[in-house]
Amino acid sequence: MRIMIVDDHALVRRGMSYVVKEGYPDADVVEAESSAVALEVLHGGAKVDMALVDVRMPDLDGLELLRAIKAEWEEMPVIMLSTYENAPYVKRALADGAAGYLLKDATPEDLAQAINVAMSGSGSVLSPRVIQNLFEEQQNGSDGGRRNEYSLTQRENDILAQLAEGRSNREIAQSLFLSEKTVKAHLAAIFRKLGVTNRTQAAMMAVQMGVGPVPGALAVND
DSSP states (O other), X not given: OEEEEEOSOHHHHHHHHHHHHHHXXXXXXXXXXXXXXXXXXXXXXXXXXXXXXXXXXXXXXXXXXXXXXXXXXXXXXXXXXXXXXXXXXXXXXXXXXXXXXXXXXXXXXXXXXXXXXXXXXXXXXXXXXXXXXXXXHHHHSTTTTHHHHTTOOHHHHHHHHHHHTTOOHHHHHHHHTOOHXXXXXXXXXXXXXXXXXXXXXXHHHXXXXXXXXXXXXXXXXX
């Protein structure tokens, strides 16, 4: 597995590289000090399995790099790393296809979880404070009452709340005494009503709508 770390601070790159190698001894770590260098690496034909990208960089910032990567290498997971926990950055990153958003004070275990989830393609992992900020914005902003706005049934609310907790279809079915086929049918209706196309987007909408408890960290599984 080859992981590219993109950050304009050398010490941060080296520290992140060390953490990655500790968790994945066989990983080939590539460091890039800017978005331009990262794109050079990718255009040079080197196969990169995933990227860890700093949100704020001086040339082309991480969010712009995320969009550039997704435009050409759509299947490559990109986890954003930042000291900024404000909701607009997070929403923009997830809307542009980020596979996770971690704060730089995350633990090595948090990073390992995010990498595992991203590589499996099973969802996104967000730092706890990121989730809390999204929830607080919903509580204080204009998202109030959105649950009723989307006309979700009580059963759909129950399923959406469990999806936001990262539960699989099987776990949801067992908890609510439903068949997996019924859960899938409800999820299809939920996606349609919310105007989303996947579980990660639905989970983020759930957090914004205040459906279910705010998790300590969000991992959305298939």
